[in-house]
């Protein structure tokens with residue numbers, strides 16, 4: 001079902017006319033209200049009034065995650081705090097988190113986009129939605145929740161964790177739509193099996209899975225084990241949260257980007273040059289409706305390509321292909337975004353620990369695991385075992401506290417971690433997705 005038939009099936013010229021009008025408004029607004037954008041535009045000598053066609057957007061500078069961090073927490077908000085009704089943050093509880101805000105109107109439009117997304121994934125108002133995305137600063141839980149209510153469906157706000165109970169609720173409440181990360185979906189299937197529950201006997205029709213990369217092979221496995229359509233949903237806090245783009249259940253081939261709200265571009269991550277449709281590069285978004293936290297040419301670091309072929313579902317919005325990776329070293333561990341540099345700075349805070357470490361990421365029983373191998377100095381290494389264990393515990397505690405991920409920490413002998421001649425190979429990602 002198409003939730004907003006008028007806007008989701010607009011002819012190309014109409015989409016572009018809306019985009020141009022909304023882009024001009026947004027640029028005027030950020031120039032007037034966000035000192036960061038005013039300074040950046042002035043530096044390269046562009047003015048909002050320079051926008052005559054959509055192609056003129058290319059003259060404007062990119063925005064990157066570091067800019068958000070430099071303006072932590074609220075420096076890039078385009079409205080007074082009086083008008084902000086919700087705050088989310090992408091990850092980390094240190095000063096490194098990126099913080100985003102929403103006005104009441106932003107929440108309304110996000111709900112609309114999530115209602116569209118759920119409908120594209122096969123949901124209708126008669127559905128019961130089992131929402132196992134985390135509720136909290138992460139945008140997944142509340143984003144889906146508001147969309148589900150907007151659609152008129154019944155939402156079970158179960159959030160993440162307590163998997164055995166989730167499985168019981170699935171059996172007892174008979175939900176028809178599942179929303180969670182794809183890896184958690186597979187974990188749910190396993191726990192269900194251990195508890196004698198077969199997904200084929202449950203009522204699910206579609207699962208709407210995202211927040212981390214996943215492959216076509218994983219889609220097949222989920223569909224086979226969970227007996228439902230597996231639909232890809234994409235988004236990021238800086239741009240909105242979930243609902244930026246979604247696959248349609250009819251085609252399951254590429255994610256329709258809500259083009260009346262966001263202008264996508266694909267760039268060469270090295271040169272910043274805009275690439276033609278179909279070429280693979282880094283996805284960049286400009287938001288053209290949001291009030292509290294508009295972003296201009298935000299570099300997502302996600303690698304994909306755009307497809308403008310007409311889709312069998314009737315939606316006219318451009319499709320992005322499944323995200324294949326990132327142009328930076330960000331890891332997504334159980335839905336939490338973690339940069340190796342954040343781990344490094346926590347390690348370096350601990351006395352006796354050396355700057356030689358490796359992060360091993362794996363997937364055990366469909367759940368991500370993180371093991372941190374880190375060297376200690378000679379003096380520390382010859383200490384009692386108990387002292388070494390204390391250090392391991394302290395590191396694990398800090399990582400959990402500041403980054404929100406659980407890690408197994410293994411101290412290694414001095415000089416035991418391979419040295420490299422070029423870039424250090426700090427990340428070993430064994431997950432097969």
Ligand code: DLL
Pocket residue numbers: 090133138139140209210211212213214232233234235236237238241242243300302322323326332335337
């Ligand atoms: O993950 C928003 C979201 C919640 C999307 C629920 C979908 C479902 P962040 O925590 O800010 O926001 O992380 C954003 O996650 O830049 C991608 O690298 C990655 N990501 C999100 N969805 C997908 C996806 C939410 N479908 C970062 N495929 C993004 C691949 C994804 N990567």
